Amino acid sequence: MNRYLIGFAFILGIGLGGCSTAPIVKGDAPEEPAFTSERLLVEDVERPFIVNDPLEGFNRTMYRFNYHADRWVLMPAVRTYRFLLPQPVRTGVRNFFNNLFGIRTLANQLLQGRPVRAFQTTGRLAVNTTLGIAGLFDVATHAGMPYHREDFGQTLGVWGFGPGAYLVLPLFGPSSIRDGFGLAVDSAFQSWLDPLNFDDHPDRQYVYYPLMILDTRDKVAFQYFRTGSPFEYELVRKLILTVREIEVAK
Amino acid sequence: MRLLFTVLLLAASSALWGADYQFPINDPFLATVVGTPEPLRAQLPEKAKLKIRRLPRADWDMPEAMWFSERLEYSYRLQRGSAPLIFLVAGTGGFHNTGKNLPLLKAFYQAGFHVVGITSPTHTQFVVSASTTGVPGHLSKDAEDLYRVMQQITDAIGNKDRITGYNMAGYSLGATNAAFVAELDSRQKVFDFDRVLMINPPVSLYTSISKLDRLLQNIPGGMDNFGRFFAEVVQAITGAYKQSSTVEFSPDLVFEAFKDNPPTREELGALIGIAFRLASSGLIFTADLRTDFGFIKPSNVQLTRNSSLGEFGTLAVRVGFTDYYHEFFWPFYEPQYPDESRDSFVQLHSLYAIEDYLADADNVAVFHNRDDVILSRGEIDFFPEVFGDRATIFPNGGHLGNVEYAPVMARIVGYFK
Numbered sequence: 136m137n138r139y140l141i142g143f144a145f146i147l148g149i150g151l152g153g154c155s156t157a158p159i160v161k162g163d164a165p166e167e168p169a170f171t172s173e174r175l176l177v178e179d180v181e182r183p184f185i186v187n188d189p190l191e192g193f194n195r196t197m198y199r200f201n202y203h204a205d206r207w208v209l210m211p212a213v214r215t216y217r218f219l220l221p222q223p224v225r226t227g228v229r230n231f232f233n234n235l236f237g238i239r240t241l242a243n244q245l246l247q248g249r250p251v252r253a254f255q256t257t258g259r260l261a262v263n264t265t266l267g268i269a270g271l272f273d274v275a276t277h278a279g280m281p282y283h284r285e286d287f288g289q290t291l292g293v294w295g296f297g298p299g300a301y302l303v304l305p306l307f308g309p310s311s312i313r314d315g316f317g318l319a320v321d322s323a324f325q326s327w328l329d330p331l332n333f334d335d336h337p338d339r340q341y342v343y344y345p346l347m348i349l350d351t352r353d354k355v356a357f358q359y360f361r362t363g364s365p366f367e368y369e370l371v372r373k374l375i376l377t378v379r380e381i382e383v384a385k
Numbered sequence: 386m387r388l389l390f391t392v393l394l395l396a397a398s399s400a401l402w403g404a405d406y407q408f409p410i411n412d413p414f415l416a417t418v419v420g421t422p423e424p425l426r427a428q429l430p431e432k433a434k435l436k437i438r439r440l441p442r443a444d445w446d447m448p449e450a451m452w453f454s455e456r457l458e459y460s461y462r463l464q465r466g467s468a469p470l471i472f473l474v475a476g477t478g479g480f481h482n483t484g485k486n487l488p489l490l491k492a493f494y495q496a497g498f499h500v501v502g503i504t505s506p507t508h509t510q511f512v513v514s515a516s517t518t519g520v521p522g523h524l525s526k527d528a529e530d531l532y533r534v535m536q537q538i539t540d541a542i543g544n545k546d547r548i549t550g551y552n553m554a555g556y557s558l559g560a561t562n563a564a565f566v567a568e569l570d571s572r573q574k575v576f577d578f579d580r581v582l583m584i585n586p587p588v589s590l591y592t593s594i595s596k597l598d599r600l601l602q603n604i605p606g607g608m609d610n611f612g613r614f615f616a617e618v619v620q621a622i623t624g625a626y627k628q629s630s631t632v633e634f635s636p637d638l639v640f641e642a643f644k645d646n647p648p649t650r651e652e653l654g655a656l657i658g659i660a661f662r663l664a665s666s667g668l669i670f671t672a673d674l675r676t677d678f679g680f681i682k683p684s685n686v687q688l689t690r691n692s693s694l695g696e697f698g699t700l701a702v703r704v705g706f707t708d709y710y711h712e713f714f715w716p717f718y719e720p721q722y723p724d725e726s727r728d729s730f731v732q733l734h735s736l737y738a739i740e741d742y743l744a745d746a747d748n749v750a751v752f753h754n755r756d757d758v759i760l761s762r763g764e765i766d767f768f769p770e771v772f773g774d775r776a777t778i779f780p781n782g783g784h785l786g787n788v789e790y791a792p793v794m795a796r797i798v799g800y801f802k
Contacts, residue, residue: 160683160687168673169708169713199690364666365450366667366698373619
C-alpha cells in the first residue's frame with residue numbers, strides 16, 4: 136500500500152511540480168506599494184518565514200490536494216469511525232498501533248546507538264504484547280515505563296543529515312526530503328519484517344490499513360486552512376521543520 | 386492601624402465585587418498571557434458539541450490566494466425546547482469556535498441558552514467573505530456586516546418559534562463590535578436585543594492599537610531584533626505543539642505556548658504585542674488582497690492560489706496596526722469622508738461615537754478590568770461615567786485573563802438570566 140502511495144506521489148509530483156509560484160503582474164512592472172522590504176527591512180534581518188523550499192510549486196499544490204482529500208474523504212471517514220466505534224475500542228486500536236510501531240522505534244533506537252531507550256522500548260513491547268493482549272491495552276504506561284517514538288528520519292538526523300528541502304507528502308502532509316525518505320525506509324522495513332504475517336494472511340491487510348489510516352488521522356487535530364492566516368503555508372512549514380529538529384535533538 | 390485599613394479596604398472591595406472575587410494574578414501582563422489557573426476555572430463540559438455551518442458565498446470578487454475563505458463559517462447549538470438565544474462575537478482575529486469563544490459558548494449553553502458563535506470582522510475569513518468594504522476596523526460598517534450576518538444565520542438555523550428572545554455578548558474588540566450592533570439594532574429593531582454584554586472592550590480602537598504596537602518595543606534589543614524574537618516565539622509555539630493541539634494563528638496560540646513557562650515582565654509585553662501582530666499581519670494583508678490598495682502588495686500584482694507569500698509575510702509582521710491606520714485605513718476611507726480629518730476620523734471608531742446611545746441603553750452592560758493592558762490611563766473611567774451601575778469593574782485580570790475564572794463566568798452567565 137505504501138509503495139503505491141509513493142508511486143502516486145511521484146506521478147502527481149511530475150504532473151503538478153511545474154506549477155509556478157510567481158504572481159501575475161498586470162502591466163509592465165509592479166506598482167510601488169506603501170511598504171516594501173527594501174524600505175523597511177535591513178539586509179541582515181532574520182526572516183523566519185523564508186526557508187529552503189525549492190519544491191514550493193509542487194508543495195503548495197500538494198498542500199491543497201491534501202486539504203481536499205482531508206475534507207472530503209479522510210475527515211468524513213474519521214467522523215464515521217468515531218460514531219461507529221466507542222471510545223474504549225478506539226483507544227484499543229490506538230494502543231495496538233502504538234505498540235506495533237514500537238518495533239520501528241526499537242530498530243531506530245538501536246541505529247541511533249541509544250541502548251537505554253532501546254531497552255525501555257523492548258520492555259514495553261514485551262509487556263504490552265503479552266499482558267496487554269497483542270497491544271490492545273497499554274499496560275506498560277500504567278506501570279510507569281516511558282514511551283518513545285523514533286523513526287528513520289530522526290535516525291538520519293541523529294547521524295547528521297539535515298532535513299533537506301521541505302516536502303509536502305500526499306496524505307501524510309508536511310515533511311522534508313529526509314523524513315519522506317525515512318518514512319519509505321520505515322515502511323519497507325515493516326513490510327520486510329511482516330510482524331502481522333500478511334504473507335500467509337493477506338486479508339488481514341484489509342483491516343490493518345484502513346484502521347491504521349483512520350487512527351493516524353483521528354489523533355491529529357490539525358486541519359488544513361483553519362489557522363486563519365494567509366501565511367498558513369509559510370507558518371506551518373516553519374512549525375513542522377522546527378518540530379522535527381526538536382524531535383531529532385531529543 | 387494598618388490592619389484596620391486593610392480590613393476596611395477588603396470590606397469595601399467585597400461590597401464592590403462580591404466576596405467571591407479573589408483573582409490571584411496581580412500582574413496584568415501575566416494575567417493576559419496565562420489566564421485563569423486551571424483549578425479556579427468555571428466547571429464546563431469537555432465538549433461543546435457545536436454544529437458548524439457556512440453561509441452562502443457573497444457575490445463580490447474574492448482574492449484567489451484566499452480561495453479557502455470564500456464562505457463565512459459559524460457555529461451554533463440549540464436547546465431542545467424554547468429558550469433565549471445569545472450571539473457571541475469573537476475578539477481581534479478570533480474564529481467563531483476557538484479561543485475564548487469556546488468556554489463562553491459552553492457556559493451559555495450549559496445555562497440553558499441557544500448559542501451562536503460569530504467570527505470577528507477582523508478574522509481573515511470574515512474580511513474575504515462577509516466584509517462589504519474589505520477594510521475592517523470601521524466600526525459602523527463592520528456592525529452593518531455583523532448585523533446582516535446574524536440575520537442570515539438565524540434564517541439559516543430556522544426554528545424561530547423556539548427562540549424566545551435575542552441577546553448578544555462580545556469580548557475585546559468583539560465587545561465594541563457588539564455595542565455598535567446594539568446601537569444599529571436600537572434603530573432597526575430586527576432582534577430587539579433583551580440584553581447585551583460587553584467584556585473588556587477597547588474604548589478607542591486607535592488608542593488600543595497604538596498601545597499594542599508599542600508593546601513590541603519591549604523586544605529585547607529593540608525592533609531590529611524582531612526577527613530573532615519572532616523566531617523564538619515560533620520555537621516556543623513549536624515546543625508546546627502536540628499532535629492533539631489545534632493550530633490557529635491567533636493571540637491565544639501564542640499565550641498557550643508560554644502559559645506554563647512565562648518569560649520576564651518586559652518580554653511578556655513584547656509577547657502580547659507579537660500575539661496581536663500575528664493577527665494584524667493576516668488581516669492587513671487580506672484587506673490589501675481584497676481591495677488591491679497597494680499597502681504591501683503592489684496594486685497591479687495578482688496573487689494566485691500557488692503564489693509564494695513568504696516575502697509578504699515577512700513584511701506583514703513588520704508593519705503594525707498604526708501603519709495600517711495611516712497608510713491604508715484612513716487613505717482608503719478619506720474620499721468618502723470629506724468632512725473628517727486623519728485625527729477626527731479616529732473618534733468615529735471609538736465608543737465615544739455612540740456615547741449618547743450607551744448612556745441610555747438600559748439593556749447594555751459592561752464587565753472590565755481596572756488593569757486591562759489595552760486601555761490607556763484614565764480610559765477605564767469612561768465605563769462608570771457612561772454606564773453607571775451597568776458597569777462592573779474588577780480590580781485585576783489584565784486583558785481577559787479572568788474571563789474563565791469561576792466567579793466571573795458565573796456573573797457573565799448570570800447577567801443574561
